[in-house]
Amino acid sequence: MPLRAHTPAVRASMYGVLTFLSFMLFALSTARITYTAHLAPSDPLNHGVPFTDSVVVELLLTSLLFLFISPIWVWILWKRVKGWYARVWIEISVLSVLWCFLLIGMEKSTSIWPNLSFCATQIPCAVLQAMVAFAWLAWVLLSVMIGIGVVSAFRRRGWKDWSWEYGTMKVREPVFRKMRVDAQASGSVVSVNSIGAESVGGEGVSASVKAGGSYMA
Known part of the structure; x- marks a missing residue:
């Protein structure tokens, strides 16, 4: 209120x-x-x-x-x-x-x-x-x-905020919760990069196998 x-x-x-x-x-x-x-x-x-x-x-x-x-x-x-x-x-x-x-x-x-x-x-x-x-x-x-x-x-906990802020902004999140969210976001980025790297590596292996098969033929 x-x-x-x-x-x-x-x-x-x-x-x-x-x-x-x-x-x-x-x-x-x-x-x-x-x-x-x-x-x-x-x-x-x-x-x-x-x-x-x-x-x-x-x-x-x-x-x-x-x-x-x-x-x-x-x-x-x-x-x-x-x-x-x-x-x-x-x-x-x-x-x-x-x-x-x-x-x-x-x-x-x-x-x-x-x-x-x-x-x-x-x-x-x-x-x-x-x-x-x-x-x-x-x-x-x-x-x-x-x-x-x-x-x-x-x-x-906003005594040093601007006077017009603390009636419009949301309540600040605790520091540990913010750190956990940042860690989850970083983990998601790493997972996406790993999946992308595996996909690229798989495509490279497939291309090498195909090239070897063509040479033997």
Whole structure:
């Protein structure tokens, strides 16, 4: 299942969905920062004093990284790029780092705003709810991508393969099996050559016998 789920087309689609979720997270984070940085004096939030949530800034930067990296991996998968950055272990490592950033941001935001249902009708609260929701969706999708990628890499023992290879190539055969197949193929070639040599030798003997018979006659 992990190998089939990680074909280039499926993985490119996952990166496309991740790009959409990252864009929504970026837009909502920007809206939140814009609102808190330009509070009106009469706004009850923070007594009307402008401020900036550090956790929102972190989610904003994380979404920007996703928006930068996701299209690159879509390009690598479709074009089958063979660069040092297109290795399986590099892809998994980069996604794991972003996974940690996103998890930290969600943990902080959930602890600060555990329940916003009391103000769901107000736009600032609706923006916060949507921001946290899209962050969780992106984290879940990223977890699935990393999990399938790690399982596929372990099953294929292909951490150093190209990123677009381990979703399309067959599982490698063990070395001893490959050596046995090569030995069988070599034996077949030797047998064919031996049979051919015997045939040629037999024809030569027959021709000599015929020539001797003609001379005696």
